[in-house]
Amino acid sequence: MIEAKDPGEWARLEAAVDEAVRKAAATEIMPRFRQLAQHEIVQKNGPHDLVTVADRLAEEQLTAALTAVLPGSVVVGEEAVHADVGILAALGGDAPVWIVDPVDGTRQFVHGDPAFATLVTLAHRGELLASWTYAPALDLMAVARQGGGATLDGQVLRCGPPVPGQDINVAISHYDFTTDAEKQALSGLRTAGVAPRPCGSAGLEYLNVARGLLDAVAFSWENAWDHAAGLLLVAEAGGASATIAGEPFRIAGGNALPFTAARDEATVRHILSLLTVVG
Structure with a gap:
């Protein structure tokens, strides 16, 4: 059983995954950063939803590397799912699953902004x-393990509560990627005492919450590869999360939306009180 791995086995697995993530970034992502040719960038579902050769090759x-690290495991990757949505069924299966977003923040990557990340989660x-959560252009590596805490470059992460009396800073689903119904569901955050802004790389926004640099996120979509790594990172840093139904986020989907993750339970409750269900 994957849950029963002893500490030594976990340490070896974590080191192997760390190496695999860094290697993929070093060989397939960073050599193309600010070097992409136009033919290496393709629209998926619209002008803001981009994929590059770096995403696919990474x-x-x-x-290949992750399934070798853990024989019998499977991978649910953003680009593979785009090609075959049936792969999502693995999220509800019995095999250990690696959830992979090779370049979270592809738009930033394409435009030469270093705020993108490679996200890998074992579930x-x-x-x-x-x-x-690895941001290669920023040289940041955050790691979380269920019940084992969260670290950033080896230093323990703790969210801590928001500063009393100050606006709650919230990163929300970017306007370019939301429907009118989603915008309406998030509109309650535009109120006194809350300062919403559009999110960048979801993975890095979660990291900002775990670091105590951002108070919360509120998102209206549920792609597992965007959220799995960050939700565990925030939880292990002492934060909390919930869907608008007051339930834990399910990586296999079917969640009531929107949902939030925040530095503490009180902030989660406050954010949820301001949201409405996506119609």
């Missing part, structure tokens, strides 16, 4: 067991 490399039967 995911292919990570898929089993719906539980988030470990995650890696």
Whole structure:
């Protein structure tokens, strides 16, 4: 059982995944940063939803490396799912699953902004067991393990509560990627005492919450590869999260939306009180 791995086995697995993530970034992502040719950038579902050759090749490399690290595991990657949505069924299966976003923040990557990340999460039967959030252009590596805490470059992360008396800073679903119904569901955050702004890389926004640099996120979509790593990172840093139904976020989908993750339970409750269900 993956949950029963002893500390030595977990340490070896974590080191192997760390190496795999860094290698994929070094060989497939960073050589193309600010070097992409136009033909290496493709629209998926619209002008703001981009994929590059770096996304595809990094995911292919990570898929091979991660399944070798943990025999019998499977990969649910953003680009593979785009090609075959049936792959999502693995999120509800019995095999350990690696959830991979090779370049979270592709738009930033394409425009030469260093605020993008590679996200990898290990899950089993719906539980988030470990995650890696790597921002190669910023040289940041955050790691979380269920029940084992969260670190950033080896230093323990603790969210801590928001500063009393100050506006609650919230990163929300970017306007370019939201429907009118989603915008309406999030509109209650535009109120006194709350300062919403559009999110960048979801993975890095979660990291900002875990670091205590951002008070909360509120999102209206549920792609597992965007959220799994960050939700575990925030939880292990002492934060909290919930859907608008007051339930834990399910990586296999079917969540009531929007949902939030924040530095503490009180902030989660306050954010939820301002949201409405996506119509």
